[in-house]
Amino acid sequence: MSFAVASALLVGLLVVAPIAAHLLRRGRPQQIEFPAAALVPRTAAKSRKRSRLDDRLLLALRVLLVTSLAALGATPLVQCSRLSVSRTSGASVALAIVVDDSHSMRSRVEDGVRWELAIKGAQELLASTRAGDAVALVLAGRPARVALSPTTDRDAARRALAELDPSDRSTDVEDAVKIARASLSDLPQVDKRVVLLSDLAGATLPPGEPPVSVPLRALREPASNCAITTCTQRGVSVVAEVACTDTAVAQGRQLAIDQQSAVRRDEAPSEPSPGGASGEAEDEPDRKPREPVRTAELAARGGVQAVELVASLDTDVRQLRLSGEDADASDDVCAVGPDAAGTTVAIVADRARATTVTGGPTVIEQALHALRPTASLRPLTLLPETKEDLQSYATLILDDPPGFSPEARTALVDWVRQGGVAVALLGPRAPTAQLASNLTPFVEGAVQWESLDAPQGVTAASLAWLGEASHSLDAVTESGRALFGGVPTGARVRGMWQDEQPWLLEQGLDRGLLITVGLPASVDVSDFALRPAFVALFDHVLTQAESRSGPSRSRAGTTWRFSSGRATAVVGPRGELPLTSGGTCVDGAGSDCASGQAFDHVQVGLAGRYVVRRGGNETVRVVDVDPDEVLARPALGGEEPAAASSWTQSSVDVSPELALIVLCLFAAELIFRSLAKRREA
């Protein structure tokens, strides 16, 4: 505080002067010498009262005048709580406002909900900009993105800010800051600033220019919260992962299946509407009391804990609810999703042939478990003959199939066209297909099983796409091999025997994929299942399955891609999401299109149940919250933020307003005194 400001504040003490003068005057009216006082009647009461009223009005005016003058002198020490852009040189400013729209911003802290505080701060910053200032809006929920490119149109900025909504994304402050800096880099303004409105939970600030200002300290107040991050139904079990910030908030809370959310399978529609009981809770939790049918108590500890509830055999559970209250009610409800479809693998194998001598699971199951410990493996004895029975699987592995019936073939083709990945490991039983059975669509025509006296080996070069593991098949030992009668149209040979006979075929069928291998998993026939290439092959299969069937469970902020050309609709907790077209599909998680195809995409920012309608089929996907969004404490890693005062200023220069008030008060006093004089006259 400067000497001038202190002096100005001391002027405020003069406010006692008019009060003292008022009291003195009121307490002792002016005394006048008057010779004929003896002739004057005494009438004091009414006159004192009136005098008091007049004086009070004048007193109020004068006190306000003195106070305003003191405040005017002390400006800009007088502070308001709002944010503003300070200007050192008066030049235009390029301002990038990074608003964190991650899930942790939904929590309520002492001053309010973090998101609302951040939006309010952004609005205040916008309000303090002037013509010529450029403003950009960047969102720091994963993936970081630009909500508004730099513009000098402040109305557009205000509109863009008003359209922002909180999400359940993870935090991606680092990328957001990079984007913000990049967006400012080409602007002509010399004074460039990046303001981050975030709770900084798990955030890292990247070094660089301009430095980042993190002005709202209230956002970084810790919040106690428990959230159901995932909940999955596996048969009769509903498994939920619950993340709690601390022990106290987990104490005495229960996970419950409400009666309304437990639906009998024979009564339920094929897939629930997202606007119904399952979808309504994600953003607007239904606060009506519900009757729990199953409950499980949380362990009183912080961190992530898995809780299992057992439902009835014939019941689909749509929703779990966490009792009690915490900083964020929206994540106390979870839409129960199907088991992770991308990693649900059906294995049709003869256990006697495909098992090692030591017993236990088949080598296929062992390989898959090694690749995806969380994958759900379903051994089947027979290939299902309806599409619905195959619907819950993403991958189908057939070990030494003897052929498929027409019904099974039809179901298989339909299922593959919707994104399924089927693998056939042909073995000695391939030529033994019964009447009307064949191995279509894996191969055309009859398959022969050729016994070998000497190992033939697979050309590693043809399997280079498997990586280093391909060399392990150079010296594969086999007692026989399957020779394909004909390569189906559209199939590619992706692996060959050393005598250039096809060993591995890959055939795309709409969104799905068929893979045909000329060796079975049985270790009695070959040591193929014991070589690294076997595991590499299944890794390829699972990756393809995950990318083609689409993820049944995603983290908020994931982009779902769908190949163009088929009517696709994605209905989320808040209704249908618009799809954006553009780009060419590449393999990767979240892709629902074949590589190289044009695709449409949509980004899911809210947790909850989504229904994807595509080509007359409906699939259910669930979007989860990252547990780190709940557990991460507001703290900052990396570069320290710039001091708030150097970039944005909490104080506001209200001199013009105060000067106007002083002027008005002065005019009011003059008018009042003028009126009083006229009345006296």
Add this chain to the structure above:
Amino acid sequence: MPSRGEEVSAVLTGHALDWGTIMPLRLRARSLSEGLYTGAHRSLRRGSGIEFGGHRDYVPGDDLRRLDHRALMRHGKLLVREFETDTDRSLQLVVDRTASMGFRSERAMGAKLAYGALLAAALARIALSSGDPVSLDWLGRTQARRLPPASGREAFERVVSALEAIDADAPGEIRVSDLEVQLLPVARAGRRGSIVVLFSDLVDLPQEAERLVLGLGSERRLVVVVQVLDPAESTFPYEGTVRLRSTESLEVVETDANRARRGYLSALAELQGRWRSELERRGGLFVTANTSRDPLGVLQEVVRGVARVGA
């Protein structure tokens, strides 16, 4: 009308009288009396001839033409003849110099005492110009030097000098005994037909003052009371709550001026009415003078009133 914030600045004297625009008294009085001549040409001197009024012992300085030789032969001592016209029209000026007379408000020409002194000096000059003797007495808490009846040019100078030198009393009530002592010489000196003129505000004199003053009107003396008031006393211009302090009794009255105005003016009118009626009943004259008024008008009113009453 002055506002409450610009209250009349009242001066409580007792040491230095506020003469305002009245000074120099000598010139103002002369001018005033000459203005009266110019306007009316009226004299105090009345009567058609000289009537013998008796003998008295000769004192050095008497006009030798008035020696009564026959009486010298008969009684063997020097006696001079006196005539009625020399004694009946003497002017006895009585000036109130109590503390209240030192009051002056903003709009007044000067303090009430100064204004009264101006009127007294002008009257004295008129009387002396007509050859009538003039005496000067005072009313006050303290004694002041009185001037016995005297005529001639020197008499005017003495009257004016005495008036110029006077100050109002310090605050305090005047006692009845003081009044009696101070009015006794007036009563003794006054002869049949003389004129007693009292200059006072009358507002803070004791009740007995009325009886004593009216008592001067016996033996065919003409009593004239000139009530000298300040404009503030005539109109009561105050607003709001005021604390009024009497200049003599030091009594303080706290009042709402707006509500008290009517009562005050009524009380003042009642006081004036009582004096007026009592004086007129005894053949006297009551004149009110406001210190913001032109003194010439007051003087004319007094002279014409005396002429009317004394006819």
